[in-house]
Amino acid sequence: MLIANYGYKDGSGEYFIALDTAKCDGCGKCAEVCPASVLEVIPNDFDIDDGNIMSVQEEHRHKLKYSCAPCKKTGGDDDPPCVSACPTQAITHFLSTAKGQML
Amino acid sequence: MSKEEFWRWPEYRHTVEGIDPTKGKVISGGVDIGSVSSKTVIMVDGEVFAQSVMRTGSSSPDSAERTMNWALEDTGLTLKEVNYVVGTGYGRVNIPFAQKAITEIACHGRGANFMWGPTVRTVLDMGGQDCKAIRVDEKGKVQNFLMNDKCAAGTGRGMEVFADLLSVPIQEVGDRSLAVKEEPQSVSSTCVVFAKSEAVGLLRSGWSKDEVLAAYCQAMAHRVVDLLNRVGIEKEFVITGGIAKNIGIVKRVEKELGIQALKPDQWRGDPRFDPMLAGAAGAALFAKVLYERSQG
Numbered sequence: 001m002l003i004a005n006y007g008y009k010d011g012s013g014e015y016f017i018a019l020d021t022a023k024c025d026g027c028g029k030c031a032e033v034c035p036a037s038v039l040e041v042i043p044n045d046f047d048i049d050d051g052n053i054m055s056v057q058e059e060h061r062h063k064l065k066y067s068c069a070p071c072k073k074t075g076g077d078d079d080p081p082c083v084s085a086c087p088t089q090a091i092t093h094f095l096s097t098a099k100g101q102m103l
Numbered sequence: 104m105s106k107e108e109f110w111r112w113p114e115y116r117h118t119v120e121g122i123d124p125t126k127g128k129v130i131s132g133g134v135d136i137g138s139v140s141s142k143t144v145i146m147v148d149g150e151v152f153a154q155s156v157m158r159t160g161s162s163s164p165d166s167a168e169r170t171m172n173w174a175l176e177d178t179g180l181t182l183k184e185v186n187y188v189v190g191t192g193y194g195r196v197n198i199p200f201a202q203k204a205i206t207e208i209a210c211h212g213r214g215a216n217f218m219w220g221p222t223v224r225t226v227l228d229m230g231g232q233d234c235k236a237i238r239v240d241e242k243g244k245v246q247n248f249l250m251n252d253k254c255a256a257g258t259g260r261g262m263e264v265f266a267d268l269l270s271v272p273i274q275e276v277g278d279r280s281l282a283v284k285e286e287p288q289s290v291s292s293t294c295v296v297f298a299k300s301e302a303v304g305l306l307r308s309g310w311s312k313d314e315v316l317a318a319y320c321q322a323m324a325h326r327v328v329d330l331l332n333r334v335g336i337e338k339e340f341v342i343t344g345g346i347a348k349n350i351g352i353v354k355r356v357e358k359e360l361g362i363q364a365l366k367p368d369q370w371r372g373d374p375r376f377d378p379m380l381a382g383a384a385g386a387a388l389f390a391k392v393l394y395e396r397s398q399g
Contacts, residue, residue: 006252
């Protein structure tokens with residue numbers, strides 16, 4: 001069980017894509033809907049136990065502000081495609097503030 | 104112009120004396136191909152037996168082969184006799200002789216647990232190209248980790264460029280940055296492009312090299328504090344990766360966090376605890392477990 005947080009910062013704040021590997025069953029629905037192909041299903045290599053989980057592709061980890069920012073929530077609009085596609089609520093995309101997280 | 108390469112940190116190999124690999128039940132290997140350095144740890148029944156650290160070349164498979172062969176040199180062992188190899192790091196999927204790849208996040212967590220013991224809860228991996236804050240449990244299993252998309256400035260590669268810029272050998276940067284009488288104001292950016300003009304300006308206005316180094320180390324330390332605060336710092340706290348060997352950064356991270364790192368100096372007397380090798384050590388420990396499982 002672990003939560004993987006991939007962060008990026010742009011002019012409007014610092015954001016994180018958080019993936020809860022305990023909830024993720026590796027179905028891959030998030031990867032199918034991601035418009036920037038950021039996500040991929042990989043063998044769970046965070047641990048030596050078998051199974052698949054989704055992950056942020058290595059090549060996107062250093063440019064999330066370009067890959068993920070177009071989907072970030074800026075108000076009352078809908079959740080990003082990966083978040084709404086996930087049947088187990090394993091993905092969150094949030095703005096991180098000094099006081100904590102807000103969606 | 105001097106041809107001296109101030110950025111060049113020492114590559115080395117080491118064999119631990121008093122271990123007979125022929126008497127061991129499991130010989131496991133961990134290979135960590137980072138963006139800047141390539142590391143191998145060979146373990147005999149879960150104890151460090153041989154290790155090597157060298158610069159990563161342009162090809163991951165070549166780097167992996169070179170660091171593995173160097174670690175095995177003079178040990179009497181060949182790669183065939185290593186029962187199981189786990190690859191980790193940036194180039195982990197490109198290691199031809201590794202049976203499995205495991206992310207460096209898991210390996211650093213496991214390696215930190217091995218090097219500093221089960222009380223470690225927070226691991227800061229300061230690598231050649233990025234920094235990761237990792238929370239682990241008493242078994243070294245990752246519970247939570249955090250990284251961001253910041254560029255390589257203010258990491259190992261940034262430090263190399265900066266050492267070259269000031270013509271100070273990279274191993275001396277930490278000590279020299281602590282030799283200042285008073286901590287100067289931090290440089291405004293860890294960006295090596297901006298740092299160059301800023302450092303040159305500071306030197307011209309009469310700052311000593313030590314003061315400029317102090318200001319740069321301060322900026323580098325400050326950069327990771329945010330990451331650590333977000334993951335939530337819990338004792339014990341350790342730093343892994345090449346930058347962990349820069350005492351000027353370690354001390355400043357400690358100061359900003361208000362928490363001491365656990366035994367940041369133990370590697371000086373014993374290369375088995377080289378924090379640069381935490382990922383490779385973790386990989387070798389996973390390799391041992393995987394081999395034992397495969398044998399039923």
